[in-house]
Amino acid sequence: MLTYLIRRLFAVAVMLVVVMLAVFGIFFLIPEWTGLDPATMFAGKQTDAQALEGIRQKLGLDDPILVQLFDFFRGILVGRDYSSAGDSYHCEAPCFGYSFKTEQAVWPILADRLPVTMGLAAGAVIIWLIIGLSAGVVSALRRGSFWDRAAMSMALSGVSLPIYFTGLLSLAIFSYGLGLVSNEYTPMEESFSLWFSGMILPWVTLAFLFGAMYARLTRATMLEVMGEDYIRTARAKGVREPVVIRKHAMRSTMTPIITLLGVDLGALMGGAILTETTFSLPGLGQAVLKAIGEKDLPLILGVTLITASAVVIANLIVDLLYGVIDPRVRLA
Amino acid sequence: MTAPLHDTSAETAPVDPALGGDSTGKAIEGRSLGRIAWNRLKRDKLALTGGIVVLLLIAVAVLAPLIVSVLGHPPDKHHEDLVDPLFQTPKGALGGISADHLLGVEPGNGRDLFSRIVYGARVSLLVGFLSAMVAVVVGTVMGALAGYFGGWLDAAISRVMDMLLAFPQLLFIISLISVVPNSMFGLTGTGVRLTVMILVIGFFGWPYIGRIVRGQTLSLREREYVEAARSLGAGRRYILFKELLPNLIAPITVYTTLMIPTNILTEAALSFLGVGVKPPTASWGQMLSQATRYYEADPMFMVVPGVAIFITVLSFNLFGDGVRDALDPKGTR
Numbered sequence: 280m281l282t283y284l285i286r287r288l289f290a291v292a293v294m295l296v297v298v299m300l301a302v303f304g305i306f307f308l309i310p311e312w313t314g315l316d317p318a319t320m321f322a323g324k325q326t327d328a329q330a331l332e333g334i335r336q337k338l339g340l341d342d343p344i345l346v347q348l349f350d351f352f353r354g355i356l357v358g359r360d361y362s363s364a365g366d367s368y369h370c371e372a373p374c375f376g377y378s379f380k381t382e383q384a385v386w387p388i389l390a391d392r393l394p395v396t397m398g399l400a401a402g403a404v405i406i407w408l409i410i411g412l413s414a415g416v417v418s419a420l421r422r423g424s425f426w427d428r429a430a431m432s433m434a435l436s437g438v439s440l441p442i443y444f445t446g447l448l449s450l451a452i453f454s455y456g457l458g459l460v461s462n463e464y465t466p467m468e469e470s471f472s473l474w475f476s477g478m479i480l481p482w483v484t485l486a487f488l489f490g491a492m493y494a495r496l497t498r499a500t501m502l503e504v505m506g507e508d509y510i511r512t513a514r515a516k517g518v519r520e521p522v523v524i525r526k527h528a529m530r531s532t533m534t535p536i537i538t539l540l541g542v543d544l545g546a547l548m549g550g551a552i553l554t555e556t557t558f559s560l561p562g563l564g565q566a567v568l569k570a571i572g573e574k575d576l577p578l579i580l581g582v583t584l585i586t587a588s589a590v591v592i593a594n595l596i597v598d599l600l601y602g603v604i605d606p607r608v609r610l611a
Numbered sequence: 612m613t614a615p616l617h618d619t620s621a622e623t624a625p626v627d628p629a630l631g632g633d634s635t636g637k638a639i640e641g642r643s644l645g646r647i648a649w650n651r652l653k654r655d656k657l658a659l660t661g662g663i664v665v666l667l668l669i670a671v672a673v674l675a676p677l678i679v680s681v682l683g684h685p686p687d688k689h690h691e692d693l694v695d696p697l698f699q700t701p702k703g704a705l706g707g708i709s710a711d712h713l714l715g716v717e718p719g720n721g722r723d724l725f726s727r728i729v730y731g732a733r734v735s736l737l738v739g740f741l742s743a744m745v746a747v748v749v750g751t752v753m754g755a756l757a758g759y760f761g762g763w764l765d766a767a768i769s770r771v772m773d774m775l776l777a778f779p780q781l782l783f784i785i786s787l788i789s790v791v792p793n794s795m796f797g798l799t800g801t802g803v804r805l806t807v808m809i810l811v812i813g814f815f816g817w818p819y820i821g822r823i824v825r826g827q828t829l830s831l832r833e834r835e836y837v838e839a840a841r842s843l844g845a846g847r848r849y850i851l852f853k854e855l856l857p858n859l860i861a862p863i864t865v866y867t868t869l870m871i872p873t874n875i876l877t878e879a880a881l882s883f884l885g886v887g888v889k890p891p892t893a894s895w896g897q898m899l900s901q902a903t904r905y906y907e908a909d910p911m912f913m914v915v916p917g918v919a920i921f922i923t924v925l926s927f928n929l930f931g932d933g934v935r936d937a938l939d940p941k942g943t944r
Contacts, residue, residue: 294774297774298778301783302786305783305786305787305790306786306790309787309790309791310790435925435928435929436921436925438924438928439872439921439924439925439928440917440920440921440924441876441879441880441883441896441899441917441920441921441924442880443880443883443896443899443900443903444899444913444917444920444921447899447902447903447906447913447917448913448914448917450906451906451907451910451913455906455907541777542776542777544777545776545777545778545779545780546779546780546781548779548781548782549779549780549781549782549880552781552782552785552884553781553880553883553884556883556884556903557903567782567785568884568885571785571789571884571885571886572885574789576789576790579785579786579789580786582782583779583782583783583786586779586782587778587779587782587783590777590778590779591777594777
């Protein structure tokens with residue numbers, strides 16, 4: 280178990296380095312090739328040659344690429360100093376640079392928004408697992424019934440509907456039409472009930488898409504598992520049907536679901552961006568979109584890196600969950 | 612003894628009396644996989660409906676200028692007279708649907724929604740198909756290399772695939788597009804965005820195909836017929852292209868048909884977020900993003916492109932599910 284954990288942690292570290300390299304490549308190498316100059320973007324409209332030179336020096340854009348890479352890594356791990364012609368300032372540990380637009384450090388801006396995105400993602404995962412798994416299991420057990428056909432038609436529509444369309448529809452119906460829930464985001468510290476009311480539609484919208492996928496997968500896996508020999512053996516031994524389903528069938532059905540959950544966390548982040556945009560939630564997704572409009576590269580970089588790291592770490596947790604659910608993995 | 616497969620006597624050739632004919636008067640015939648699959652697909656009503664709608668959509672996309680010149684108005688022509696000057700919403704019920712404007716008009720500038728939907732189909736299908744092609748080519752090559760040669764090459768390719776699958780793709784696509792300039796490779800504006808979207812969506816899609824191809828190649832290369840070819844002196848290239856590839860076509864087809872709708876959704880999402888095709892080029896995602904401002908006053912403006920995306924993606928999914936069931940009746944996912 281310990282060696283497994285160490286191996287996994289090592290893999291996570293490698294993955295994080297790869298993510299950082301990819302992000303560095305996108306934001307520092309590609310602009311170089313395509314002739315997009317970060318200094319010009321930083322300076323905005325005023326393109327005084329001397330000011331530009333100052334910016335280039337401060338951001339270290341004239342340094343050799345390896346030095347830039349080293350500074351980039353150092354900034355994220357231990358923080359770095361920016362200095363040009365006298366004035367110098369220190370950028371704290373997870374340093375993603377300073378926003379081109381507001382000239383604030385990127386990390387504090389994003390740290391404010393992180394809880395919104397995390398709350399959205401966590402709530403959606405809980406809802407989609409409950410809905411997806413139960414719908415899939417019941418469909419598989421009552422194969423061909425009315426419930427099965429209804430649930431699977433719903434699931435097929437679910438995977439074919441874009442989040443931002445279901446989101447708008449639900450806003451128009453439940454918030455504007457019926458006035459049941461709030462269409463505004465309230466921070467949890469202010470009022471828990473208002474926060475909850477504002478998050479219901481985003482959660483359900485995001486969970487609908489993934490829940491539909493999981494219902495389809497659960498049904499298929501469950502049908503396969505129920506045909507296995509060990510299920511017949513359990514029944515032959517006189518194990519009661521609910522126990523067969525819970526202890527024997529559900530357990531091996533969970534394994535591919537958990538695998539998929541690990542893979543889908545990346546896609547969930549994409550879904551969260553779309554959901555935040557549709558419902559105007561002040562999370563990371565909204566921040567990144569605004570940053571794209573303003574070509575604020577450090578901010579886009581920060582969001583990309585933070586979400587990618589979150590996905591990598593969540594994947595580690597999912598991998599460790601494996602051991603709990605599937606006894607065959609426990610000693611691996 | 613007849614084959615347990617269903618009767619296809621309608622198109623079988625008359626029985627050759629020389630064969631004696633069994634009790635049903637039907638000669639035993641060898642059927643190719645494609646033939647068997649087609650026979651199964653023909654009986655799947657939902658899949659056929661999906662396939663027909665897909666064909667219609669392709670026709671609409673190809674013939675867009677013709678259709679619009681007969682039934683619509685130029686997609687960029689403003690009709691301010693059809694819009695309420697105070698509320699910016701279309702005059703008339705249901706978003707201004709009339710014989711003249713089949714799906715109504717856009718709030719604000721009164722552009723004809725029907726022709727914008729028709730032209731939007733071009734963007735969706737173009738990106739959906741071409742990015743799937745990119746994914747298939749890269750995925751097949753990488754998957755076959757990994758599966759056939761094994762060893763460190765397999766380890767390296769498999770690691771890369773695992774990593775790409777777990778990446779927050781949409782975010783990386785967004786960041787990539789945000790550093791791409793407005794003109795490159797002699798293309799400008801929408802051309803650049805389309806090319807970048809096709810390449811990037813395809814790039815993030817190849818591991819899905821790659822994993823399937825790798826797994827299939829791994830199991831196929833140990834089969835007796837491959838061994839037989841090898842012992843007869845066949846080279847690597849011959850084995851890869853003549854022995855392995857034909858057996859990979861079925862799974863590749865299935866995953867390609869199921870990948871196209873996902874890519875269409877990604878394209879729509881990018882356009883919705885404002886990093887897809889640029890206005891005034893019409894795209895469904897972009898129409899929905901404009902509709903977020905009017906969902907209370909003019910819900911039809913959001914319903915029309917939303918339903919267009921839904922029908923397209925649903926038809927591809929139905930057709931893809933049908934193709935999968937037809938090619939592999941045991942397969943569940």
